[in-house]
Amino acid sequence: MDCIFCKIANKEIPSTVVYEDEKILIFEDLEPQAPVHLLIVPKKHIESLNDMTEEDIELFGHIMHKAAFIAKEKGLTKGYRVVNNCGVDGGQTVGHVHYHLLGGRELQWPPG
Ligand code: AMP
Ligand code: ZN
16 A cells, blocks of 8 residues: 555554554654654554544544553653644645644744
8 A cells, every 4th residue: 555654554664653552653743843743554454533433432432542651751741732634624634644742832822
């Protein structure tokens, strides 16, 4: 499958990995929008949040749990944001579900 995040998860494309286990990979975004900008990606190919099924509930809980764990490890004591862009209007550009973990500066609200 021609999926960039599957290739990153399979190490066919290099990335700066900050956390990995059997279910997920967390790596640095290529174009960081904040001092800390990580992508949390399940190794299973799921196109978008719309394609999540009941059997993925534990996986997505695991993603949130590790997001908080890594935020602590990165010293984001003042807070951070975890974002999923879903579909065209949501600004999703890569068709493999992922969460952005952003922090290290005060983030604006609402997003554009
Ligand atoms: P989204 O727009 O929510 O689909 O997010 C896709 C993100 O993937 C963007 O923030 C890109 O900068 C990032 N990205 C695309 N290709 C790579 C890559 N090869 N390594 C790391 N991040 C990437
Ligand atoms: Zn994929």
